[in-house]
Amino acid sequence: MRKAMGNLHVATLLSFNFWLLIVQFQLCHTQKIYSNTSCIERERKALLKFRESLIDESHHLSSWCGENCCSWEGIGCSKSNGHVVKLDLHNQFPFDPSRYFYDVIYANSYSTTCLGGEISPSLLELEHLQYLDLSMNNFSGIPIPTFLGSLRNLRYLDLSSAGFEGMVPDDLGNLSRLKYLHLGDTPQGWSFGSDFTLTAKDLWWIAKLSSLESLDLSGVQIVNKGDWLHAVNMLPSLLSLTLAGCDLKTIPPVSHINFTSLTSLDLKGNGFSSPIPLWFSNMTSLMNLHLEGNYFFGPIPDSLLQLTSLTLLHLSSNSFRTSLPDSLCNLSSLAYVDLSFNHFQGSLPVCLGKLSSLTILHVHSNEFSGTIPTSLGQLTKLQRLRLADNPFTGMLSDFHFANLRELKILDISSTLLSWNVSSMWIPPFQLQYIHMGSTKLGPPFPSWLQTQREVNTLIMSNASISDTIPDWFEKVYSQIHYLDLSTNNITGKPPVFKEINTFDRLIIFYSNKFEGSLVSFPPNAVAFDASRNLLTGNIPPLDGNSEIPLILRYLHLNDNQLTGSIPDCICNIQSLFTLDLSNNQLTGRVPLCLGKLQQLKTLNLRNNSLSGHIPNSLGYMEPLVYLLLSKNKFHGELPWKMQNMKNLQVLDLGENGLSGILPAWICNGLSNLRILRLQSNNLEGNISMQFCHLKDLQVLNLAHNKLEGKIPTCFGNLSAMVSTESDITPFAFYLTRHPQKLSNFMKGRELEYSTNLPYLRSLELSGNNLVGEVPEELMDLVGLQSLTLSNNHLSGRIPDKIGNLKQLESLDLSRNELSGSIPLSLSTIDTLSYLNLSFNNLSGRIPTGNQLQTLNDPSSFEGNSGLCGKPLLKTCPDDKSPDGNKSSGRHEAGEESYFSWFFAGIGPGFAVGFSAVCGILTFKKSWRYAYFQFMENVYNRLWLAIALKTSKLQRKFSRCI
Numbered sequence: 001m002r003k004a005m006g007n008l009h010v011a012t013l014l015s016f017n018f019w020l021l022i023v024q025f026q027l028c029h030t031q032k033i034y035s036n037t038s039c040i041e042r043e044r045k046a047l048l049k050f051r052e053s054l055i056d057e058s059h060h061l062s063s064w065c066g067e068n069c070c071s072w073e074g075i076g077c078s079k080s081n082g083h084v085v086k087l088d089l090h091n092q093f094p095f096d097p098s099r100y101f102y103d104v105i106y107a108n109s110y111s112t113t114c115l116g117g118e119i120s121p122s123l124l125e126l127e128h129l130q131y132l133d134l135s136m137n138n139f140s141g142i143p144i145p146t147f148l149g150s151l152r153n154l155r156y157l158d159l160s161s162a163g164f165e166g167m168v169p170d171d172l173g174n175l176s177r178l179k180y181l182h183l184g185d186t187p188q189g190w191s192f193g194s195d196f197t198l199t200a201k202d203l204w205w206i207a208k209l210s211s212l213e214s215l216d217l218s219g220v221q222i223v224n225k226g227d228w229l230h231a232v233n234m235l236p237s238l239l240s241l242t243l244a245g246c247d248l249k250t251i252p253p254v255s256h257i258n259f260t261s262l263t264s265l266d267l268k269g270n271g272f273s274s275p276i277p278l279w280f281s282n283m284t285s286l287m288n289l290h291l292e293g294n295y296f297f298g299p300i301p302d303s304l305l306q307l308t309s310l311t312l313l314h315l316s317s318n319s320f321r322t323s324l325p326d327s328l329c330n331l332s333s334l335a336y337v338d339l340s341f342n343h344f345q346g347s348l349p350v351c352l353g354k355l356s357s358l359t360i361l362h363v364h365s366n367e368f369s370g371t372i373p374t375s376l377g378q379l380t381k382l383q384r385l386r387l388a389d390n391p392f393t394g395m396l397s398d399f400h401f402a403n404l405r406e407l408k409i410l411d412i413s414s415t416l417l418s419w420n421v422s423s424m425w426i427p428p429f430q431l432q433y434i435h436m437g438s439t440k441l442g443p444p445f446p447s448w449l450q451t452q453r454e455v456n457t458l459i460m461s462n463a464s465i466s467d468t469i470p471d472w473f474e475k476v477y478s479q480i481h482y483l484d485l486s487t488n489n490i491t492g493k494p495p496v497f498k499e500i501n502t503f504d505r506l507i508i509f510y511s512n513k514f515e516g517s518l519v520s521f522p523p524n525a526v527a528f529d530a531s532r533n534l535l536t537g538n539i540p541p542l543d544g545n546s547e548i549p550l551i552l553r554y555l556h557l558n559d560n561q562l563t564g565s566i567p568d569c570i571c572n573i574q575s576l577f578t579l580d581l582s583n584n585q586l587t588g589r590v591p592l593c594l595g596k597l598q599q600l601k602t603l604n605l606r607n608n609s610l611s612g613h614i615p616n617s618l619g620y621m622e623p624l625v626y627l628l629l630s631k632n633k634f635h636g637e638l639p640w641k642m643q644n645m646k647n648l649q650v651l652d653l654g655e656n657g658l659s660g661i662l663p664a665w666i667c668n669g670l671s672n673l674r675i676l677r678l679q680s681n682n683l684e685g686n687i688s689m690q691f692c693h694l695k696d697l698q699v700l701n702l703a704h705n706k707l708e709g710k711i712p713t714c715f716g717n718l719s720a721m722v723s724t725e726s727d728i729t730p731f732a733f734y735l736t737r738h739p740q741k742l743s744n745f746m747k748g749r750e751l752e753y754s755t756n757l758p759y760l761r762s763l764e765l766s767g768n769n770l771v772g773e774v775p776e777e778l779m780d781l782v783g784l785q786s787l788t789l790s791n792n793h794l795s796g797r798i799p800d801k802i803g804n805l806k807q808l809e810s811l812d813l814s815r816n817e818l819s820g821s822i823p824l825s826l827s828t829i830d831t832l833s834y835l836n837l838s839f840n841n842l843s844g845r846i847p848t849g850n851q852l853q854t855l856n857d858p859s860s861f862e863g864n865s866g867l868c869g870k871p872l873l874k875t876c877p878d879d880k881s882p883d884g885n886k887s888s889g890r891h892e893a894g895e896e897s898y899f900s901w902f903f904a905g906i907g908p909g910f911a912v913g914f915s916a917v918c919g920i921l922t923f924k925k926s927w928r929y930a931y932f933q934f935m936e937n938v939y940n941r942l943w944l945a946i947a948l949k950t951s952k953l954q955r956k957f958s959r960c961i
């Protein structure tokens, strides 16, 4: 169903764009072309030669044999003279961009259906060729052959999305009979761009194509673009113009428009930043207007609202900050209106109900307010209604839906709307997609849902539902494709799901109060998230038939009360990317077969009661990026096989009973480690100098072990801790999308990190037997936010350069043998919100001023007999009058700094994460690719959907061409 919707979308765009034109063109040609005319030998040879230079992996051209070339696949001959007039080799495999970028299997099968190789000049023998279509293939970056400009009879030339790269030859301007020219690289209106970019010096070469009716140069980068409009203005016959993603930037002034017959204008994704030009209304036949993904602002011109033929108005992702005029309702042909992702204000015009042709109304992600006009209920053709992410208020009643018999998609998420329908209401529609997340739906479960039998997507996350799951739910929704009930207070047994015949099912109901045991995993799911509920009992067995390909990628059962051991059958789900069973009461050993999960990137078994050795077989899980086994009862040594886990970035084995010498191989084998947490084990030995080679290490936590010796001075080389830059690597992308909790002892307490984890830099070595001085070199780690060396036997002075650590939020050097005075530079660290220097041999006056003023808890300094001055009661010898005021209310101060840290830490980190994603996508093509490769299938689509809503990423996407 999801796929069907994707196609529906593409089909709509296509039909609005070019359908008419293509139909017209093909009609007039099929009257003349018969494939059974016999073939001219010279042309047959030319075609064979042409085929020789092509790569045809999937044998499209296997019919190219025998004498009559007119009957070959893709060839058309003229009835009157037998010449080849048509060569149509466009790739017919349906292109679905939403799958192409996420679904490796689909992308590969698409790629093999593409023709590639070279274009032989033997084509020139086909002197009568009128129609040449090589679109949707992959010629892997060869230039468009210049000789095509000599095929003087061409009327139709389509080279779009065919992997051509380089300069568009000016010679194409010689094809003076051309009516149809498509070189664009954004199939069907999508604008993700591809590996290959065409460039044009300017647009003046098209000025000679005076018969041109349809022009598509999407994604072509035009070097001299200043006068693009004047070149286009030489084409008076133009009916369809598509210059999407050409980075045109400005619409030059023009005194007179020649292409007044234009029916379709597509200028999306160009960065135009102006009001809509008034002359748009001179194109009196205009039906489709695509202006999305620009920075258009200002009012919608009145004159534009007189274009009564207008059927499609796409203004999404611009900078409109105006209200909708009532005159919009005069555009009685309007079928498709998309105003999403702007700042449109005011309420929806009450007269909207007059737009009787309306099938699609997208006004989501704006600043619309007020109530929803009941006249919407009169739009009998309406199929999609998206009101989401606007501060709409009031009630939705059955009047709003009175005649919406065709409605398939309803999105009212993130609005302030609530429902006022009776529990007996039988809606006129059968919805396929329902998004009511982040609205006030509950407390009871909406009962009208039981009338909806075609739903493939139901999202009701965070909708204030506090109810048991109704009996009818399973009957109606057991075959649902995508269900999200997360973050409610739904009680009762978790629903059971039936098999369906698609492969990207998502079943998500985390953060509820489902109780009892899981009977089975939902079949055909790629993601199943039942975390943060009250589930008990064992992890269910896999459904009997092991022949069924298991496709589950994300399994999250964390934060429940599951008991028993991890069943061996988990090892059969070889598709798993993420397995999170943390925070349960699982016991027993980790299955030895776990090494079979060769795709696993995240394994989180934290906080259970698992025991035994950590199995060596984990070392075979090479793709593993996260391994979190902390807070269990593992004992024994670290398995040396683990040094094979070259991709490991986070290793958390804290709070176990691991023993033996802290192995140096961690540093050689696991060279990509960013976070290493071995806190609270029984590890012995010295900290090897090898640790200094972990150039990506941001968090090193070896606290509470039995380590000895000195802190290596080469720690100053831990370059990731030197960096103060926000991390914008794929690691950060990964973490933003798969937030993993990890605790770190910081600020005297244990704090949990998830979304801000990629931005954390800390060094924790407390509770060992370390001796020697605090190396001066540590003061080079200027990115550190936390430094904890407490409970050791460190001696000497606190380095004067401590003030270099300008990012430091938490510093704990307590319970050592440090002496001398507290460096004054400490007071220059503005970010410091936790300081503990207690129980050392420090002496002299406690520095004051700046941030230190706020850290007025005497316990930070106690146990240092030589210290004096505030906040201690002991005055220094040279003080005048003692200040008897104890720092009362220090608790509040503590709380406050904790919260201010919380917001300062998590907030910006998260924001940086998002802007980093957007920023990169807009300007760095190679990054974009890395990013897309990172996006594994559906869960990411989900994430992307969220991202699109929360930021205006969508706009950025449409620009990154």
Ligand SMILES: *[C@@H]1O[C@H](CO)[C@@H](O)[C@H](O)[C@H]1NC(C)=O
Binding pocket: 034, 035, 036, 037
């Ligand atoms: C050629 O095709 C036309 C149209 O399909 C048909 O009417 C005609 O009979 C065919 N002639 C031969 C010789 O097959």
Ligand SMILES: *[C@@H]1O[C@H](CO)[C@@H](O)[C@H](O)[C@H]1NC(C)=O
Binding pocket: 233, 234, 235, 236, 254, 255, 256, 257, 258
């Ligand atoms: C189109 O308009 C321009 C003025 O912008 C004019 O100079 C030119 O001759 C016109 N071209 C055609 C082909 O009508």
Ligand SMILES: *[C@@H]1O[C@H](CO)[C@@H](O)[C@H](O)[C@H]1NC(C)=O
Binding pocket: 254, 255, 256, 257, 258, 279, 282
């Ligand atoms: C648009 O049409 C009006 C009225 O016909 C005319 O005066 C004006 O010059 C036209 N503008 C352009 C840019 O063609």
Ligand SMILES: *[C@@H]1O[C@H](CO)[C@@H](O)[C@H](O)[C@H]1NC(C)=O
Binding pocket: 462, 463, 464, 465, 466, 487, 488, 489
């Ligand atoms: C669930 O119920 C608790 C009280 O029982 C309430 O504090 C919480 O906000 C509710 N959560 C949701 C999502 O409704």
